[in-house]
Amino acid sequence: MKPTIIAIAAFSLVLMTAGTPLRASGTQGIDSAQRRPSGVVGVWNLVSLEHAGRNGGLEKADCIGQFVFTADGHVAVQVMYRNAGNTDSRSTQYAQGGYEATFGRYTVDDRTRTFTFHVEGALVRTLVGQSLLRTFAFSGSQLIVEPANRDEHWRVVWERAQR
Numbered sequence: 001m002k003p004t005i006i007a008i009a010a011f012s013l014v015l016m017t018a019g020t021p022l023r024a025s026g027t028q029g030i031d032s033a034q035r036r037p038s039g040v041v042g043v044w045n046l047v048s049l050e051h052a053g054r055n056g057g058l059e060k061a062d063c064i065g066q067f068v069f070t071a072d073g074h075v076a077v078q079v080m081y082r083n084a085g086n087t088d089s090r091s092t093q094y095a096q097g098g099y100e101a102t103f104g105r106y107t108v109d110d111r112t113r114t115f116t117f118h119v120e121g122a123l124v125r126t127l128v129g130q131s132l133l134r135t136f137a138f139s140g141s142q143l144i145v146e147p148a149n150r151d152e153h154w155r156v157v158w159e160r161a162q163r
Contacts, residue, residue, distance in 0.1 A: 038108040038110055038115075039138060040069045040106075040108060040115060040136065040143060041069045041070065041071050042068075042069060042160055042161065043066065043067075043068050043160070043161040044066065044067040044068070044069075044143055044158030044159065044160055044161060045064075045065070045066055045158065045159050045161050046063065046064055046065035046066065046067075046079060046156070046157075046158060046159075047142060047157040047158060047159045048060055048155075048156070048157045049061045049063055049065070049079065049154070049155075049156045049157075050154060050155045050156075051153065051154045052153035052154070058153065058154070058155060061081060062081065062082045062083060063079050063080055063081045063082060064079070064080055064082070065077065065078055065079035065080065065100070066078055066161075067143075067145075067158050069106065073105050073106060073107070074103070074104075074105060074106075075103065075104060075105065075106040075117055076101075076102070076103040076104075077100065077101075077102050077103075078099075078100060078101045078102075079094075079095065079099070079100040080098065080099050080100075081095065081098040081099070083098070084097055084098020084099070093124075093152075094122075094124055094127065095123070095124065096123050096124050099123060100123060100124075101122065101123040102117070102119055102121070102122040102123070102124075102127060103119075103120060103121050103122070104117060104118045104119045104120035104121065105118045105120065106118065112135075113135055113136055113137060114133055114134060114135050114136065114148060115133075115134055115136060116131050116132065116133050116134070117131070117132040117134060118131050119131070119132065132147075133147075133148035133149070134146065134147060134148060135147070135148050141159055141160045142157055142158065142159050142160070143157070143158040143159075143160070144156070144157050144158075145157075145158065
C-alpha cells in the first residue's frame, strides 16, 4: 500500500473515533455521564486560589499552578506558593513546604457538575487512596473548582491554557 493511502486511512480512523466517548480503565459500573471526558479535559493554569482567611472570609493565596485532565481519565495538579513561609495550616491542607503535587484518575458527573479525584499519589501522603469530590463550573474560558464538602472553605479558578 502506498504511504499516502495509509496516511489517509489512519486520518479517517482518527476522525471517525474523535467524537467517541472514552472510557477510563477501571470504571466498570460507572454510568455514562461519568465516563465521557466532559469539558474539563485539557490543561488549566491557576488564576486564583482562595482559602479561609483569619476573618472568616476567603482570601487569595499568592501561588501559581497547573491542573491537567486527560481524555482517558488521568489527572494531575501542582500548585506552588510563591512564599512558602507565609502559608499556614488552612492553606496547606493539600501542600507541604509550600508545594502541592497530586495525581491519579478522575470521574465526572456532568448532571451534578462534580468530579471525583481518585488520588493515587501525592506529596501529602495522607491524601493517597482518597477520593475527593469536587464541584465545578465554567465561566468563559475559566474552570471554577470548589469542594463538595462546604466545611472546607476554598475556591480555585483555572484558565484554559492556550494551545
